[in-house]
Structures are given as C-alpha cells and as structure tokens.
Amino acid sequence: xxxxxxxxxxxxxxxxxxxxxxxxxxxxxxxxxxxxxxxxxxxxxxxxxxxxxxxxxxxxxxxxxxxxxxxxxxxxxxxxxxxxxxxxxxxxxxxxxxxxxxxxxxxxxxxxxxxxxxxxxxxxxxxxxxxxxxxxxxxxxxxxxxxxxxxxxxxxxxxxxxxxxxxxxxxxxxxxxxxxxxxxxxxxxxxxxxxxxxxxxxxxxxxxxxxxxxxxxxxxxxxxxxxxxxxxxxxxxxxxxxxxxxxxxxxxxxxxxxxxxxxxxxxxxxxxxxxxxxxxxxxxxxxxxxxxxxxxxxxxxxxxxxxxxxxxxxxxxxxxxxxxxxxxxxxxxxxxxxxxxxxxxxxxxxxxxxxxxxxxxxxxxxxxxxxxxxxxxxxxxxxxxxxxx
Numbered sequence: 001x002x003x004x005x006x007x008x009x010x011x012x013x014x015x016x017x018x019x020x021x022x023x024x025x026x027x028x029x030x031x032x033x034x035x036x037x038x039x040x041x042x043x044x045x046x047x048x049x050x051x052x053x054x055x056x057x058x059x060x061x062x063x064x065x066x067x068x069x070x071x072x073x074x075x076x077x078x079x080x081x082x083x084x085x086x087x088x089x090x091x092x093x094x095x096x097x098x099x100x101x102x103x104x105x106x107x108x109x110x111x112x113x114x115x116x117x118x119x120x121x122x123x124x125x126x127x128x129x130x131x132x133x134x135x136x137x138x139x140x141x142x143x144x145x146x147x148x149x150x151x152x153x154x155x156x157x158x159x160x161x162x163x164x165x166x167x168x169x170x171x172x173x174x175x176x177x178x179x180x181x182x183x184x185x186x187x188x189x190x191x192x193x194x195x196x197x198x199x200x201x202x203x204x205x206x207x208x209x210x211x212x213x214x215x216x217x218x219x220x221x222x223x224x225x226x227x228x229x230x231x232x233x234x235x236x237x238x239x240x241x242x243x244x245x246x247x248x249x250x251x252x253x254x255x256x257x258x259x260x261x262x263x264x265x266x267x268x269x270x271x272x273x274x275x276x277x278x279x280x281x282x283x284x285x286x287x288x289x290x291x292x293x294x295x296x297x298x299x300x301x302x303x304x305x306x307x308x309x310x311x312x313x314x315x316x317x318x319x320x321x322x323x324x325x326x327x328x329x330x331x332x333x334x335x336x337x338x339x340x341x342x343x344x345x346x347x348x349x350x351x352x353x354x355x356x357x358x359x360x361x362x363x364x365x366x367x368x369x370x371x372x373x374x375x376x377x378x379x380x381x382x383x384x385x386x387x388x389x
Contacts (some may be wrong), residue, residue, distance in 0.1 A: 011055040011115040020054035025134035025382035027126035028176035037170030040191040040274035041247040048182020048376040050120040052131040054139040054231030068116040094136035096160030130173030133157035134382040154178040179382035215339035232269035244277040271308035295330025302333035319343040350362040
C-alpha cells in the first residue's frame with residue numbers, strides 16, 4: 001500500500017486544502033472463467049496489490065473538480081449528467097459512480113474536489129477502470145454519509161460503466177475489486193450476483209506477462225463471440241432443450257445435442273460449458289487445499305481458449321508453452337477477453353524474477369519484443385484509508 005501523505009500533499013498543491021477522505025481499491029486478475037460471465041456462469045478473480053487511490057472533499061459550490069497524478073491542473077465541471085469526451089474521458093468513471101449513487105440516496109447538494117493517484121498499470125488488463133470506480137464509490141459513500149452494502153456498491157459501479165461510460169462489462173471486475181481478500185480469490189455466481197471468498201494461501205504469486213499485442217479487430221471479435229454464444233443457446237433451444245443460457249447446460253447434455261449446431265458454434269459452446277465446469281472444479285480443489293491440481297486446470301483453460309473459443313494469439317500460446325516448462329509454475333492461461341493482451345501464471349515462491357526474465361528473453365527471441373512483467377499478490381478489496389468527514 002502506498003503511503004497516504006504524498007497523496008494528501010498532491011491534493012493540497014492542486015486544491016489548496018486537505019482532503020476529507022482517502023480511499024483505495026485494487027486491480028484484478030481474471031483467474032479462471034474466460035467469457036463465462038455474460039453466459040451467466042461462475043468466474044474466479046484475484047484482487048491484486050496494485051491500487052487506485054482517491055482523495056476527496058465536498059465543497060459548497062456546484063463545481064466538480066478532478067485531478068490526477070502529479071499534474072497541477074484539473075478538470076472542472078459544473079454538471080455531472082453528461083459524459084466527457086477527449087483526453088479527460090477518464091473522469092466519466094467517477095462521474096458515472098456519482099450518478100449511480102445519487103439514485104441510491106446520495107445527496108446531490110454542492111460539489112466536490114477529487115484527486116486520483118495510482119500504482120496500477122493501465123492497459124495491462126488489470127481492470128484499472130473498475131478500481132477507479134470502486135475507490136470513487138467508497139470515497140463518495142464515506143464523504144457523503146451514504147451506507148450501502150458491498151454488493152450494491154459493486155452493482156452501482158457496474159451500472160456506471162455500462163450506462164454512463166458505455167462499456168458492456170460483466171460484474172467480474174467490480175466484484176473482485178470490492179470483495180478481494182489477501183490470500184484468497186473471489187468467486188462470483190454471475191447469474192445470481194453471489195460473491196464469496198475462496199482460500200488460495202499466501203505462499204503463491206501471480207505473474208502477469210503483458211504482450212501489449214492487440215488484434216486489430218478485437219472489439220468486433222469480442223462481440224462476435226458474444227453473438228456466437230447466443231446462437232448456441234438458440235440452436236440448443238430449437239433442438240428441444242429448455243434452457244436460457246449456456247450455464248444451464250451440462251457437458252453430457254451438450255455432447256448429445258451439439259450435432260444440431262453448426263460446427264463453429266458447437267466449439268464455442270463446448271468452451272463455455274467446459275470452462276464453467278473448470279471454474280467449479282478449481283473452486284472445489286482450492287477449498288480442499290489442492291492448489292497444484294487447480295493449477296493444471298489453468299493450462300486446460302488456455303488450451304480450450306486456443307482451440308475451441310479461438311480467442312488466443314500465437315504470442316499468448318507461446319508464453320503459456322514456455323511457462324509450462326518452468327520450475328515453480330503451477331498453471332498459466334490467457335487472462336481477460338483475449339485476442340491479445342496478457343498471460344497470467346500461478347507460481348510457487350521459488351519462481352523468481354530471474355525465471356520470469358528468462359521467459360521474457362525467450363519471448364523476445366521469438367517475437368522481437370519483450371513482454372512487460374508484473375509480479376502480483378492477492379490483496380484486500382476497496383477500503384477507506386483515512387476519514388475526517
């Protein structure tokens with residue numbers, strides 16, 4: 001955790017006074033559950049020890065001021081009802097949360113001044129936007145005296161991203177940032193919005209190898225996979241199954257019914273149904289303390305993404321193959337939506353930075369560029385660090 005005094009000092013430099021509240025919220029890693037969320041299946045995520053920090057105070061004027069990092073300038077708005085375009089686009093995340101919380105009883109009188117700091121890399125698939133939302137939500141609730149549960153706060157933040165920012169994300173990012181716990185993973189039942197904490201242990205690390213590669217058609221490909229999953233549901237319903245989503249289908253049932261589907265659509269369905277089964281198997285194994293067995297399912301998850309869902313790329317496949325051969329690696333897979341991005345590896349403590357750099361060196365020898373390396377540990381979720389409100 002970063003010390004808060006430099007954050008307070010930056011707030012003073014920009015706004016000329018002390019903040020009333022300082023909050024923090026972690027980024028997240030998708031541990032397993034690739035594309036299961038919008039199919040109403042379960043997913044497992046890890047809150048990590050890289051965070052977004054918020055310092056805030058209320059003011060009497062109807063003004064809303066935002067600043068970030070070490071910059072001395074700020075964004076000033078006199079209303080919060082419309083999204084902001086251009087280079088200040090990032091303020092839409094706290095603005096959206098503010099509007100979601102107003103619908104839940106937050107007083108809209110006056111305005112506020114907000115300073116944002118971070119040690120969470122952006123663009124690495126670690127859900128920095130959700131961390132910003134949760135840190136903002138925690139700060140708003142504390143500063144304005146609004147009492148709501150973590151479940152409702154996570155949903156309010158998801159609403160902000162879906163409706164105000166315009167990103168159709170699931171609940172994974174916000175749920176993990178809200179419910180994270182050091183030494184544990186967060187399990188989310190995306191059908192019923194049920195959050196629970198699953199033990200992992202403190203003797204493991206999560207390494208991120210970010211390729212910075214992005215398929216030129218990543219957004220359309222993501223939408224295409226979404227549509228293919230819907231097509232699978234519709235095809236299975238037409239074959240006589242009474243289902244509402246792929247989470248309603250077991251692998252045995254799918255095996256007997258998939259001949260009614262187009263071959264490509266059947267592959268997509270097989271990935272989702274298998275991935276849902278793997279998430280629940282990993283959950284059971286972790287509850288039994290069988291972390292090494294759970295790690296093997298991460299490799300299986302990646303193979304399914306590569307061969308059935310086809311949302312991997314050669315760079316990610318190569319990283320997973322190299323990691324499989326390294327000592328101390330229990331499992332590895334692509335993390336996030338795919339079509340580029342990053343690979344996550346679960347390791348024992350004897351997997352050191354030297355090993356990680358040897359993986360990066362092998363990758364460079366193959367592709368000419370080195371991936372960004374980040375060692376992470378599981379961490380607690382969104383919290384208030386200081387309050388004088």
